Amino acid sequence: MSLAGTSFTFQDANDDGKISKDEYYSTLSDAGVYSDWDLDNDGFINETEFDEVGFDYDFATWDVDDNNYLDAGEIYDSYYDTYDDDESGHWNVGEWDDAGDEGYFDV
Template identity: 35%
Template sequence: MNRIKRSILSTCRGYICLCLLPALVACGGGEIEEAQDEALSDDEVMGREMVVADTWDEGMFFEKFAASNKYGSWDLNDDEFLDEEEFTSSFYQTWDLDGDGRISKSEWDTVVANYGVEEADWTAWDTDGDGYLEMAEFEADFAQIGWHSAWDLDKDSMITEREWTAGVYQLWDTDGDNQLDRTEYIHYNKYYGQ
């Protein structure tokens, strides 16, 4: 009789183990994926998060941007605000994709499309006709886009990091659904993800 009980008990244990095996494998798979994420760069992980999330709301966009510390590098006087000069400079630095201190016609074509500045005319901005925008040329026409005053929600002539990200978020939310989907969010890494 004891032998039969042991046999039944052994069979039950085997069956229970067999039933639990898929669950254990599933749990172990999560740990493996998490370990793989640690080996990926931030940009790669962020891209994977985007696949999972599919959309980003304004709060998620702000958190990602704040973690980049781009805003802090533009705030030259460390007062946690961008005055109009710092604001303009932030875009000049951002739009100078190769970081050579000037914006080429090729860079211009890319950024005006990515930021929805359809009414901007290269020849009007490149006043000396040398094929590049220097900071002085950029400043003269950038103010006419009107983003500084439009994004300054509290009308104190200063742009907070939250106002700045809200402005860019609204530019890229082309369908106006208050979510950035993958096609709208695609520009983030090019301009702010490094």
């Protein structure tokens, strides 16, 4: 599965007009996103691997537990929260579009 070809409608599995974290996690997990970014296959993403992805985000901010590694929860939660502009706990179509505009779904 390619994230670039994933539509809002596909992500919105229950057709309620918003994407929950569970719906978002499911698609990322199915696409193997985390394992693709874990270049040394140690189960964590370090700052070098994070930088390799090419995001313009602060690694330290995403490293919630301050252990110098990002687990899947930290990656997915941090990215999701970055684009949940209205802090509703769900992405609407505009937030989905904003996340895609940043190139995330092209990774």
